[in-house]
Amino acid sequence: MQGKASPAAKIFLMTIIFILYAPIFYLVFYSFNSGGSMSGFEGFTLDWYRELLGDTRLLIIVLNTLVIALLSALFATMIGTFGAIGIHALKRSKNSILGLNSVLIVSPDVIIGASFLILFTIAGIRLGFYSVLLSHIAFSIPIVVLMVLPKLAEMNPSLIDAAKDLGASRWHVFTKVIFPYITPGIFAGFFMALTYSLDDFAVTFFVTGNGFSTLSVEIYSMARQGISLHINALSTILFLFTILLVGIYYVISQRSGLKLGGFRR
């Protein structure tokens, strides 16, 4: 950004940010309300959090959500990274494959969710943990591909020649040159996949069976049963966790940015 923003622009920016964050803070604020609803703040309490922590069913759901997010992000990152390397090596069909990749990202979750439901039903896969995990891996792969590809494109192809020239086998070229170079992209892809998986509702809603649930689906069903401040407390925790993830991602990208960003040919 160049120059100073005018005061009007600053006020506009602050207003937008306020509007976006106000509902979240409103929700967080009432999670400490000792009254039973969001209509009036009666007094500070941690009861809702205490009750949440005492609710083993909910804790299991939290655990499910985290396990699904971590596992799906991990698998999607592995598959997506190799996919990106493969796509990068393509010459003619590169653009059409990239197009197919982008379609998956922009198409509505509802459609993806419904199609997975059909697929799993036809294939005879029981709905539950594995169906959720598989669908999360599937919708995360395109995101990882999209995060890794720019790093590959940015890499000077003569680096690979140089490594071969110095005696590196294909495997060494990958582990010692390509992989370290695209690591920031891989991390970015992993964290994006993690957040996509954590907050996904629509796809998960279609493919969870009875007895298995993730947080977003659980919050939705709680909200349908009636407003309870449990939801506020749970959402607050989820929100803080997301902020933590963003923070970690920021630190990592800063650190690798310092090392790689300064390099100019």
Add this chain to the structure above:
Amino acid sequence: MRNASIIQFRHVTKQFNDETVVLDDVSFEIEGGKFYTLLGPSGCGKTTILRLIAGFIEPSEGEIFFNGKKINQVPANKRQVNTVFQDYALFPHLNVFENVAFGLRIKKMKKTAIEEKVSEALSFVNLQGYEYREISEMSGGQRQRVAIARAIVNEPKIILLDEPLSALDLKLRTQMQYELRELQRRLGITFIFVTHDQEEALAMSDEIFVLNKGKIQQSGTPIDIYDEPINRFVADFIGESNIIKGKMIEDFLVEIAGKPFVCVDGGMNPNEPVEIVIRPEDLEIRPEGEGKLSVTVISQLFRGVHYEAHCRDLEGNVWLVHTTKKIQVGDKLGLDFNPEDIHVMRFDESEEDFDRRIEQYTEDESLGK
């Protein structure tokens, strides 16, 4: 004493998928311990030859030998050849030490040996004390040296240099020319240097291959190539030259601008049309009426060391002259030159015919004396 050839190309042709022929039936030999330069304009195939030797690409036809063994199919990582890339291709995620140590680590050398070799290589290129710098902290000239150290540390039989000086400024480039030449002498390994800069080629090489359109036009020492270019392309590409149409009346007598002149070339047909080359520094300015040609100065530039003048003779040929004498546009002058300054070129003569002819008439000449 003749060194055994270390690299041999036999009828090598390279064409890429779109059918463009980059190298057209090229054969040559490279001997150990010398400084070779592949010189030519962009697209002449010089980098392709380098990539074939390095093993990044395979020839479409023909054979490449390394120490007598055919290496067409040997991949780059199994060849005793290292490359200094045009853009250096240093690994940005590794520091100077690790960049230089890369090849040794692949070979799984012992840690102490690696440290020893890396510091030796860095001192060869005057970079002691820079081990733990990041590549991003190094200047262009320093990166260049890191790239050279990374190549020599592996003790290859041949080092390939792909226009490594093109990104440096003039002063640094001249300094690096001396350093590279010196480094080659100290290491005693073969350097194959690719450039489009004829001055660089003349200054550094033991042998030059002049390439154009996928063919080797001429090979030889810098002096041979400068003094006896085989054709118009080489004469024009190397140094500055006056290339004038002429006629070979008989051996050692050539007609230029309608007048016969004694020269030192021969072995051609009587009255064969030829082109003659006279270098601008070999033309001497005389007062009007003296010398071999009468000319009028049509333009003049001060170049620092000398004046550069264009002069037109009575036949309309334009002569480029380098002189330290002050002259002015419109002056009428005489131009003088010696018989050995005239170099005669036949049209479409192959390098073998050229060499054979030169050998023959120099023999005749020595017999005649």
